[in-house]
Amino acid sequence: MATQKTNGYPYSQFNFRVKIDKDDGTGVNAGFQEVGGLGTEIHIAEYRAGNYKDNSPIKVNGSYKVPDVTLKRGVIGELATLHSWVKALRDGQADVMRTVTIELLSEDRTAAVQTWTLTNARPMKYTGPALTGKGTDVAIEEIVLSCEHIEVT
Secondary structure, eight states: OOOOOSSSOOOTOOOEEEEOOOOTTTTEEEOEEEEEEOOOOEEEEOOOTOOSSSSSSSEEEEEEOOOEEEEEEESSSOOHHHHHHHHHHTOOOOOEEEEEEEEEEOTSSSEEEEEEEEEEEEEEEEOOOOSSSSSOOEEEEEEOOOOEEEOOO
């Protein structure tokens, strides 16, 4: 559940945790450098009946959609979580949907102050790192998740 700070300052964006549920009901806490794309977009339709007295349309709530969520992390050689998930989807397995939970943590990292739950998430794109012999940057891999619903608590 979201927790409002009493001093009025916003929470820092660098304390977060990502949990990806597995088939067996357990989950893995995965370390990511960046999470992007959390949100919801609601389509608003305009409608005006022919006999409506005002010349302007009314606004009617329509369907909603959620954007794709991007996760980035340094390459750590761990293949069990993300790479096996991508491979299962690529190989046509039907049970690849997962629940992904992203928690924003308090400054002391003891409690989640806000949580985004991605329902029926599945990988739709994997991008490996850009490799160069001249650089000193960390190798970063990126996975883009498609989900059906994002719930904020």
